[in-house]
Amino acid sequence: MTMAAKTYRAGTMREALARVRKDLGGDAIILASRSVRRRRLFGLGGRELIEVRASATMPQAAALVEAAGAPPPPASGAAAGPGGLSADAQGRLGDELSRLHERVDALSRMGRVDHLVPDLPAPVVASYARLVEAEVPEPLARRIAAAVADSLEPHQLHDPAEVDEALLEAVARSIPVAPPIRAVMGTRRVVALVGPTGVGKTTTVAKLAANFKLVHGLSVGLVTLDTYRIAAVEQLRTYAEIIDLPLAVANDPGEMARALDELGAVDIAFIDTAGRSPRDEVKIRELGEFMDRARPDEVHLVLSAGAGEKTLRAAAERFARVRADRLILTKLDEAEGLGDALGLLGQSSLPVSYLTTGQAVPDDIEPADRRRLAGLILGMEAIG
Numbered sequence: 001m002t003m004a005a006k007t008y009r010a011g012t013m014r015e016a017l018a019r020v021r022k023d024l025g026g027d028a029i030i031l032a033s034r035s036v037r038r039r040r041l042f043g044l045g046g047r048e049l050i051e052v053r054a055s056a057t058m059p060q061a062a063a064l065v066e067a068a069g070a071p072p073p074p075a076s077g078a079a080a081g082p083g084g085l086s087a088d089a090q091g092r093l094g095d096e097l098s099r100l101h102e103r104v105d106a107l108s109r110m111g112r113v114d115h116l117v118p119d120l121p122a123p124v125v126a127s128y129a130r131l132v133e134a135e136v137p138e139p140l141a142r143r144i145a146a147a148v149a150d151s152l153e154p155h156q157l158h159d160p161a162e163v164d165e166a167l168l169e170a171v172a173r174s175i176p177v178a179p180p181i182r183a184v185m186g187t188r189r190v191v192a193l194v195g196p197t198g199v200g201k202t203t204t205v206a207k208l209a210a211n212f213k214l215v216h217g218l219s220v221g222l223v224t225l226d227t228y229r230i231a232a233v234e235q236l237r238t239y240a241e242i243i244d245l246p247l248a249v250a251n252d253p254g255e256m257a258r259a260l261d262e263l264g265a266v267d268i269a270f271i272d273t274a275g276r277s278p279r280d281e282v283k284i285r286e287l288g289e290f291m292d293r294a295r296p297d298e299v300h301l302v303l304s305a306g307a308g309e310k311t312l313r314a315a316a317e318r319f320a321r322v323r324a325d326r327l328i329l330t331k332l333d334e335a336e337g338l339g340d341a342l343g344l345l346g347q348s349s350l351p352v353s354y355l356t357t358g359q360a361v362p363d364d365i366e367p368a369d370r371r372r373l374a375g376l377i378l379g380m381e382a383i384g
């Protein structure tokens with residue numbers, strides 16, 4: 001018995017495919033897709049939706065013909081009337097049905113989405129599907145898949161290794177990367193970390209400070225502005241004692257110069273700031289005043305890699321007001337996927353400088369590398 005095809009509507013292709021998978025399972029077969037417009041009350045306005053028709057099993061020939069927009073053949077044994085099909089026409093239709101059946105079967109094996117993106121060569125469809133499954137925003141997934149297709153010669157399209165390498169390179173090219181912090185012995189460099197609450201700024205400051213002192217042999221000092229949370233000051237104080245670093249506290253913007261001077265002649269000074277909600281205009285302005293007094297050489301925006309694309313974009317827009325010019329992605333080990341982070345990186349001029357992959361100080365941090373991050377996004381590399 002063949003299961004009837006079902007129709008799904010959603011705001012994006014990713015949402016529609018997710019509904020198909022949830023309802024029909026991972027082996028569902030996409031029969032057709034199109035953009036539709038949902039009319040509002042009294043016909044005013046409307047909303048563009050993606051409509052997907054899918055089935056849990058391979059449809060019979062009649063269903064395939066219906067999905068293709070052709071009339072079904074007459075029932076077996078029925079005589080062809082004046083408007084019916086001749087024996088030759090029925091034979092040709094049978095051949096077409098066979099080819100259509102093979103086509104749908106091929107579509108199913110290749111990811112069940114290539115007919116949704118007809119502008120892509122069939123071998124690249126799996127790359128598009130891989131990006132969508134990684135939660136890369138669909139418009140960006142299409143652009144990257146198109147770049148993959150453009151970069152390959154016809155004979156390379158049939159080599160899965162060549163396609164995978166082209167995909168890795170295309171994703172890597174969409175990621176802006178900043179060089180790691182470069183401090184020079186005898187010249188103080190001031191680096192501030194800003195961002196929302198709960199993204200791991202204090203732990204990241206400790207990782208960076210420990211690496212610059214223990215690995216690079218530089219003198220390092222810490223300034224904390226996070227006086228809103230007693231636990232945050234104590235946490236940084238504990239790190240400072242373990243690593244043997246001077247620590248100063250600035251309670252308001254007017255104390256910034258004094259706090260930096262307290263550190264003495266250090267090669268690099270890290271400023272740990274209090275978490276700010278991107279929606280809190282007052283706190284963002286206050287943070288800007290701190291930055292005006294500190295005049296840091298670099299301002300790294302710290303964001304959790306597991307946050308959604310809208311959350312990431314909103315934070316990047318709001319913290320641009322405090323002149324954040326680099327990005328640190330944290331908690332990669334906790335993120336279900338990194339596609340939303342790629343959505344931010346692919347649409348922002350904010351380059352990523354470091355990645356953190358766990359809580360261990362000083363180990364779980366690494367300078368950002370395009371191919372490494374692209375491999376993590378695509379599941380070609382593992383964290384650790």
